[in-house]
Amino acid sequence: MTTTDLIKQLFMSFNDKDNDTFIQIAREYIEHEKRKKHTVVAKDLEKALFSVSNVQNSSRRFKNSLPIPRDSEKGFPLLEIQHFDKSIDSLIVADEVKIQLEQVIREFKDADILATYNLQNKRKILLCGKPGTGKTFSAQIVSSVLNIPLVYVRFDAIISSYLGETATNLRKVFDYIESNTWIVLFDEFDVIGKNRDDSHEHGEIKRVVNNFLQMLDNFKGDSIILAATNHQNMLDPAIWRRFDDIVYYELPDENTRKKLFEIYLKTIKKDTDIDIAKATSMTDGFSPADIKMVTEEAMKTAIISSRNHLGQNDIIRAIEKFIRREKVRNNLMGNK
Numbered sequence: 580m581t582t583t584d585l586i587k588q589l590f591m592s593f594n595d596k597d598n599d600t601f602i603q604i605a606r607e608y609i610e611h612e613k614r615k616k617h618t619v620v621a622k623d624l625e626k627a628l629f630s631v632s633n634v635q636n637s638s639r640r641f642k643n644s645l646p647i648p649r650d651s652e653k654g655f656p657l658l659e660i661q662h663f664d665k666s667i668d669s670l671i672v673a674d675e676v677k678i679q680l681e682q683v684i685r686e687f688k689d690a691d692i693l694a695t696y697n698l699q700n701k702r703k704i705l706l707c708g709k710p711g712t713g714k715t716f717s718a719q720i721v722s723s724v725l726n727i728p729l730v731y732v733r734f735d736a737i738i739s740s741y742l743g744e745t746a747t748n749l750r751k752v753f754d755y756i757e758s759n760t761w762i763v764l765f766d767e768f769d770v771i772g773k774n775r776d777d778s779h780e781h782g783e784i785k786r787v788v789n790n791f792l793q794m795l796d797n798f799k800g801d802s803i804i805l806a807a808t809n810h811q812n813m814l815d816p817a818i819w820r821r822f823d824d825i826v827y828y829e830l831p832d833e834n835t836r837k838k839l840f841e842i843y844l845k846t847i848k849k850d851t852d853i854d855i856a857k858a859t860s861m862t863d864g865f866s867p868a869d870i871k872m873v874t875e876e877a878m879k880t881a882i883i884s885s886r887n888h889l890g891q892n893d894i895i896r897a898i899e900k901f902i903r904r905e906k907v908r909n910n911l912m913g914n915k
């Protein structure tokens with residue numbers, strides 16, 4: 580069979596939603612590449628196929644779980660199942676943070692061994708730190724490394740519905756989580772986790788916070804539950820006690836920012852006079868997400884102006900533009 584034939588069949592099996600044939604033909608194609616001694620390509624494809632078929636296996640494995648819970652008033656889903664394939668190397672954080680995350684992953688893998696010593700792996704982890712420091716990203720990485728889908732819980736969705744429904748919604752989410760083993764992220768969890776003594780808080784919300792904490796306490800599943808917040812100062816001490824570990828994401832220091840620039844600019848050719856140290860020193864207080872945005876802006880400027888190299892000016896301009904933008908935003912928000 581020619582390459583074209585194989586690819587045609589691949590398309591057809593996709594069209595027929597015939598997964599088994601799809602995988603079989605993909606395998607044949609990989610063999611075909613191997614016979615042509617394209618070992619690197621074949622390895623690469625094998626790896627990609629492996630992750631595809633794993634996703635399929637896991638969706639098979641999870642097929643029998645409950646239907647996605649929905650808000651009964653408005654009918655929208657209360658959570659989302661997400662699949663990721665990200666490497667832990669793409670997360671640039673302080674060593675302690677990486678060690679903590681790796682420990683969570685390792686304990687999960689060795690949960691059976693730990694159990695024989697009557698020890699339990701860490702399951703409830705609080706991720707806190709400024710926006711754009713990698714909290715959501717970390718949950719995606721834990722899910723990738725363990726090859727378990729991420730259950731992404733949108734807290735605003737749960738809360739913004741009729742207040743009376745909120746507790747019911749939470750219960751539905753927990754029932755769903757307990758039906759299987761997942762990596763769960765309660766993202767932007769501070770919507771609910773604000774200090775319970777705050778007099779501005781509605782009484783209903785206070786009840787929901789208590790409710791959430793109780794559900795977290797009583798949670799018996801094997802899943803790893805991650806909760807992320809940007810406002811750790813506003814959290815009640817009672818919440819902190821509920822977690823097995825607290826991971827704190829700092830804004831990146833000079834060295835870390837340098838690494839971020841290098842990683843995010845890796846894909847483009849650069850002028851020889853590029854001075855990353857200069858960019859690094861200009862970006863004190865930037866989050867990793869800010870740096871990502873700046874590098875993307877700089878690369879796009881270089882690309883659309885048909886230069887095939889990134890110049891120092893592209894970077895400096897992108898940084899300056901970002902700083903101006905932040906100033907406007909801060910003014911609009913009353914200098915908060």
Ligand SMILES: Nc1ncnc2c1ncn2[C@@H]1O[C@H](COP(=O)(O)OP(=O)(O)O)[C@@H](O)[C@H]1O
Nearest residue numbers: 669670671672710711712713714715716867868
């Ligand atoms: N520590 C980091 N290392 C590498 N990239 C990061 C890091 N933090 C954020 N990013 C990039 O910025 C994006 C947004 O970050 P995110 O994880 O959503 O921040 P947070 O949830 O802390 O507000 C990520 O998807 C990733 O591409």
Ligand SMILES: [Mg+2]
Nearest residue numbers: 714715766807
């Ligand atoms: Mg986030």
